[in-house]
Amino acid sequence: MSGAKTYDVTVVGAGVFGAWTALCLARRGQRVLLLDAYGPGHSRSSSGDESRIIRMGYGADEIYTRWSQRSLVQWKELFAATRNEELFRKTGVLWLAEPENPQLRATKDVLKRNGVEFEELDGDGIVARYPQINVDGIASGIREPESGVLMARRAVTAVVAEAVRIGVEFKLAAIAEPHGNGEIESLSSTAIEGSAGERFTAKTFVFACGAWLAKLFPEILADRIFATRQSVFYFGIPGGDGRFSPPALPTWLIKNDECYGMPDLESRGLKIALDKHGERVDPDTQSRMVAPEEIAEIRRYVAYRFPALAHAPIVETRVCQYENTSNGDFLIDRHATLSNVWLAGGGSGHGFKHGPAVGEYVTGQLLDEIEPEERFLFDNKDTVQRRTVY
Numbered sequence: 001m002s003g004a005k006t007y008d009v010t011v012v013g014a015g016v017f018g019a020w021t022a023l024c025l026a027r028r029g030q031r032v033l034l035l036d037a038y039g040p041g042h043s044r045s046s047s048g049d050e051s052r053i054i055r056m057g058y059g060a061d062e063i064y065t066r067w068s069q070r071s072l073v074q075w076k077e078l079f080a081a082t083r084n085e086e087l088f089r090k091t092g093v094l095w096l097a098e099p100e101n102p103q104l105r106a107t108k109d110v111l112k113r114n115g116v117e118f119e120e121l122d123g124d125g126i127v128a129r130y131p132q133i134n135v136d137g138i139a140s141g142i143r144e145p146e147s148g149v150l151m152a153r154r155a156v157t158a159v160v161a162e163a164v165r166i167g168v169e170f171k172l173a174a175i176a177e178p179h180g181n182g183e184i185e186s187l188s189s190t191a192i193e194g195s196a197g198e199r200f201t202a203k204t205f206v207f208a209c210g211a212w213l214a215k216l217f218p219e220i221l222a223d224r225i226f227a228t229r230q231s232v233f234y235f236g237i238p239g240g241d242g243r244f245s246p247p248a249l250p251t252w253l254i255k256n257d258e259c260y261g262m263p264d265l266e267s268r269g270l271k272i273a274l275d276k277h278g279e280r281v282d283p284d285t286q287s288r289m290v291a292p293e294e295i296a297e298i299r300r301y302v303a304y305r306f307p308a309l310a311h312a313p314i315v316e317t318r319v320c321q322y323e324n325t326s327n328g329d330f331l332i333d334r335h336a337t338l339s340n341v342w343l344a345g346g347g348s349g350h351g352f353k354h355g356p357a358v359g360e361y362v363t364g365q366l367l368d369e370i371e372p373e374e375r376f377l378f379d380n381k382d383t384v385q386r387r388t389v390y
């Protein structure tokens with residue numbers, strides 16, 4: 001017999017959302033095809049950096065605390081089963097802020113309610129424990145000892161390898177973007193075409209295309225997925241100096257500065273990045289080189305908060321993009337007019353850790369087993385950026 005093989009589900013996009021969706025669907029017996037234009041966790045994807053924070057604190061946005069808890073369990077189970085334990089680093093996560101920071105206060109309540117272990121620190125405690133940080137303006141802290149870092153790029157590869165092992169087919173293929181502002185021309189109710197003319201048939205399609213979602217569905221998403229430029233820096237630590245490695249330095253987020261970073265993992269140096277949104281970009285054309293003004297800004301910052309690194313060399317950089325929704329809530333919903341097409345994205349700078357929970361949720365929705373979560377629905381996505389989820 002000739003003709004394309006029919007799958008239950010074709011997942012387009014093998015970043016963390018698509019990879020976990022494919023794995024979860026296959027675990028439930030679905031025949032799944034997973035496509036990606038460039039490969040799992042590639043350098044231009046949002047999932048493609050070395051490392052991503054997994055933390056439980058989310059202020060009052062409790063759903064993400066619960067999803068993080070659930071996801072950490074699943075990440076660890078996957079890594080244990082595939083002998084990849086080193087892909088989670090329990091560095092601990094330290095939140096720092098000015099006194100009476102509302103997000104820290106709300107975080108403590110939610111962590112308590114959900115049984116997440118944490119330690120509170122006051123100004124003196126922070127100074128005593130972390131003398132390598134200049135705590136100017138900082139007077140309160142929370143440390144999550146069980147949280148840490150996922151080695152992102154390799155973690156996505158591990159998810160895809162496991163998905164393939166249990167039956168998912170992976171193919172390198174790019175779905176052509178629509179001409180103009182319409183729908184994807186090759187997408188019918190049963191098939192979609194790759195840019196080389198190959199045809200993929202399935203009952204259901206899930207588009208987990210990160211920042212590219214806005215390019216594939218411009219009519220509905222051009223004004224609802226805001227891709228922003230985000231630059232990441234690694235500072236070389238002084239030779240023989242253990243102050244910037246775990247356990248001396250955990251992963252940290254400084255709310256006053258909208259800045260976060262990680263200790264020296266795998267000897268790559270102190271990772272540091274600003275969490276504030278950069279300029280809007282196109283993920284295909286934005287420069288992946290950091291600009292001189294970005295270097296100057298981060299150098300000033302490092303000299304201020306980590307004075308011992310004032311003259312440290314920048315040993316690596318990476319330019320990525322956040323794929324923000326209007327407020328930072330994910331977008332996971334059925335397409336408004338194409339009933340067998342689902343959209344899964346809008347990770348908004350915090351989605352990586354939630355890959356397992358996203359995969360479970362999409363699977364539950366496709367199999368009609370769970371109720372939709374209001375805040376992920378398309379109808380709740382605004383066209384104006386007003387970030388509230390951190």
Ligand SMILES: Cc1cc2nc3c(=O)[nH]c(=O)nc-3n(C[C@H](O)[C@H](O)[C@H](O)COP(=O)(O)OP(=O)(O)OC[C@H]3O[C@@H](n4cnc5c(N)ncnc54)[C@H](O)[C@@H]3O)c2cc1C
Nearest residue numbers: 013015016017037046047053175210212347350351352353
């Ligand atoms: C600098 C930075 C720091 C971050 N820090 C954290 C953090 O500490 N913790 C955290 O939890 N999250 C963090 N995030 C957010 C997190 O990385 C993202 O939310 C998450 O990786 C998004 O995954 P995704 O699968 O939706 O998108 P992506 O990883 O971008 O994957 C989308 C995939 O779709 C594919 N695709 C697109 N179009 C097509 C097409 N036409 N045909 C075929 N394939 C296609 C792409 O090739 C790509 O591989 C950070 C993000 C950035 C940029």
